[in-house]
Amino acid sequence: MTDERDDETDEIGLEAPERGSADELLDAGAHSDLDAMRHSAAHVMAEAVLDLFPGTRLGIGPAIADGFYYDFALARPLTPDDLAAIEARMTDSIAADHAFVRRELPPAEGRAFFAERGQPFKVEILDDLAAKSEREGTPMPPTSVYEHGPFVDLCKGPHVASTGRIGPFKLLAVAGAYWRGDAKRPMLQRVYGTVWPTQEELGQYLWRREQAKLRDHRRLGVQLDLFSFHDISPGAAFWHPKGWTLYRTLENAMRELQARRGYQEIYTPPLVHQKLWEQSGHWDLYREHMFLIEAEDETFSLKPMNCPESTFIYRSRVRSYRELPLRLSEYGKLHRNELSGTLSGLTRVRHFVTDDAHIYVRPDQIGSEIEGLLGEVREAYSWVGLTPRFTFGTRPDKALGDPALWEKAEALIQAALDSSGVEYRVKEKDGAFYAPKIDIQVEDALGREWQTATIQIDLVMLPERFDLHYIDEEGSQQRPVAIHRAIYGSLERFIGVITEHFAGAFPLWLAPVQAVVIPIADRHLPAAEELAGLMRGRGLRVEVDGSDNRMQNKIRLAQAQKVPYMVVLGDREVEARTASPRTRAGEQQPAEPWDAFADRLATESRERRVE
Numbered sequence: 280m281t282d283e284r285d286d287e288t289d290e291i292g293l294e295a296p297e298r299g300s301a302d303e304l305l306d307a308g309a310h311s312d313l314d315a316m317r318h319s320a321a322h323v324m325a326e327a328v329l330d331l332f333p334g335t336r337l338g339i340g341p342a343i344a345d346g347f348y349y350d351f352a353l354a355r356p357l358t359p360d361d362l363a364a365i366e367a368r369m370t371d372s373i374a375a376d377h378a379f380v381r382r383e384l385p386p387a388e389g390r391a392f393f394a395e396r397g398q399p400f401k402v403e404i405l406d407d408l409a410a411k412s413e414r415e416g417t418p419m420p421p422t423s424v425y426e427h428g429p430f431v432d433l434c435k436g437p438h439v440a441s442t443g444r445i446g447p448f449k450l451l452a453v454a455g456a457y458w459r460g461d462a463k464r465p466m467l468q469r470v471y472g473t474v475w476p477t478q479e480e481l482g483q484y485l486w487r488r489e490q491a492k493l494r495d496h497r498r499l500g501v502q503l504d505l506f507s508f509h510d511i512s513p514g515a516a517f518w519h520p521k522g523w524t525l526y527r528t529l530e531n532a533m534r535e536l537q538a539r540r541g542y543q544e545i546y547t548p549p550l551v552h553q554k555l556w557e558q559s560g561h562w563d564l565y566r567e568h569m570f571l572i573e574a575e576d577e578t579f580s581l582k583p584m585n586c587p588e589s590t591f592i593y594r595s596r597v598r599s600y601r602e603l604p605l606r607l608s609e610y611g612k613l614h615r616n617e618l619s620g621t622l623s624g625l626t627r628v629r630h631f632v633t634d635d636a637h638i639y640v641r642p643d644q645i646g647s648e649i650e651g652l653l654g655e656v657r658e659a660y661s662w663v664g665l666t667p668r669f670t671f672g673t674r675p676d677k678a679l680g681d682p683a684l685w686e687k688a689e690a691l692i693q694a695a696l697d698s699s700g701v702e703y704r705v706k707e708k709d710g711a712f713y714a715p716k717i718d719i720q721v722e723d724a725l726g727r728e729w730q731t732a733t734i735q736i737d738l739v740m741l742p743e744r745f746d747l748h749y750i751d752e753e754g755s756q757q758r759p760v761a762i763h764r765a766i767y768g769s770l771e772r773f774i775g776v777i778t779e780h781f782a783g784a785f786p787l788w789l790a791p792v793q794a795v796v797i798p799i800a801d802r803h804l805p806a807a808e809e810l811a812g813l814m815r816g817r818g819l820r821v822e823v824d825g826s827d828n829r830m831q832n833k834i835r836l837a838q839a840q841k842v843p844y845m846v847v848l849g850d851r852e853v854e855a856r857t858a859s860p861r862t863r864a865g866e867q868q869p870a871e872p873w874d875a876f877a878d879r880l881a882t883e884s885r886e887r888r889v890e
């Protein structure tokens with residue numbers, strides 16, 4: 280059932296967190312001028328709905344990212360025609376340029392006002408506030424309402440000065456939403472809209488939204504036969520052969536980079552005793568997100584992260600300063616118990632793998648190690664043609680560990696960022712409680728920003744809680760620093776992001792099928808197999824389309840699968856042993872001998888070129 284709800288929410292493409300408490304319900308989400316305009320549009324929409332459908336009971340109508348919504352209890356479901364009618368009424372109200380006027384009513388009068396108008400949800404919010412005031416022994420505040428033209432709403436504001444200030448808008452969709460996010464309460468109809476200061480911005484937003492739908496990785500996952508999702512394991516992908524090829528290709532590229540950089544790969548158990556999480560601190564802070572499993576009266580959990588387990592390998596023997604940096608990488612399967620209602624495709628999952636590593640260094644090695652890591656990040660993102668952006672999060676107020684060490688670590692990170700020549704933002708107090716960190720974001724082809732990778736310089740959690748040491752030059756025990764780093768981040772999420780970024784047309788090195796050889800007639804089939812074999816011998820992933828389809832159909836099929844190269848073989852090509860490749864973009868390339876063609880593709884693939 281959860282999948283249905285997800286599809287609905289994602290169809291809308293607007294983020295709308297649930298609001299349960301009276302305070303949340305009264306938060307208009309209007310924290311900027313743009314948001315105040317969006318929330319004002321919600322009032323105007325409620326005015327139009329009440330006008331068209333007398334007796335409508337009103338829920339709430341806050342501003343959200345890119346737009347607004349309002350929840351309504353109506354006698355029947357709204358249709359697309361209704362939305363057009365509502366839009367028309369809204370346009371009238373905006374043209375009338377009604378002023379938004381705030382008024383305060385004594386609490387009893389405020390409650391009576393909404394009760395008389397048949398608005399039980401508004402009355403419920405006021406009753407909740409009254410109960411809260413009584414509990415806390417504070418006086419019930421006056422009822423704040425905003426009025427424009429014929430419409431009055433319970434509201435704390437803020438609003439724009441008048442309806443005329445509301446820019447070009449469009450209603451987008453209707454979805455079901457439980458009152459107060461509670462499945463036991465009535466299901467209301469949530470109407471989503473978007474509004475922008477200019478027609479141009481509205482147009483751009485609607486274009487981005489349309490593109491995002493076309494590029495939706497769940498849709499492309501089915502179309503390209505990459506992965507699927509099933510109710511028997513919510514929040515986990517079933518990887519089909521082509522999707523798994525993509526997955527392993529990414530993983531192996533990172534393995535190759537890591538081998539060059541002196542990493543060693545480890546693997547630790549997914550099922551671990553509660554004791555470990557008590558020691559790491561996750562038991563107190565993170566238990567609700569862990570899947571727990573009972574066995575022989577003991578409690579275990581599926582690991583939500585790899586971090587603490589790597590310390591058991593570090594501690595398996597005495598470490599000398601000469602062994603550091605010790606770079607341990609791990610592709611561990613992680614499980615996090617996210618609410619089923621928040622799961623979505625590959626980007627919000629319960630089951631995933633990160634390209635994780637824990638690097639143990641001496642304090643004097645922090646700077647050079649970070650420089651190396653920034654280089655890794657830049658290299659890996661060049662493989663997918665994305666430019667990473669860096670954000671440096673410094674010491675939060677409630678930080679663990681020696682402030683002097685924090686200061687030193689922060690200075691080293693800053694120096695490493697500066698000398699790497701990367702641009703970065705500083706986010707004060709945004710570090711983890713145990714570590715300053717560098718977060719990495721990318722902007723995709725639609726200008727959407729994604730948080731992917733992270734580098735954390737851990738002074739406390741692993742080194743102190745797991746009592747790690749190394750022996751220095753003088754033979755005395757010293758505390759190492761642990762660096763947590765993931766470059767793709769979650770492979771699942773990364774694949775979701777790049778699938779949408781490339782709209783499924785992956786660069787050659789990542790494409791699950793890199794070329795299709797298309798024999799024109801049956802008599803060309805043996806030659807097609809020979810060419811494919813020659814290409815496979817160079818490590819390329821090649822298919823032969825030996826079906827009965829006509830040649831044009833075979834080409835169309837390969838194009839729909841976004842295969843980078845198609846090679847059609849007829850009498851002439853077989854005779855001359857040449858290939859005249861055609862790209863998925865429709866470009867016809869000049870004929871070249873089979874070996875030269877295979878060598879060219881193998882080089883392009885090995886170099887991980889992005890067109």
Ligand SMILES: [Zn+2]
Nearest residue numbers: 307425434436
């Ligand atoms: Zn309002």
Ligand SMILES: [Zn+2]
Nearest residue numbers: 585586637763
């Ligand atoms: Zn870690």
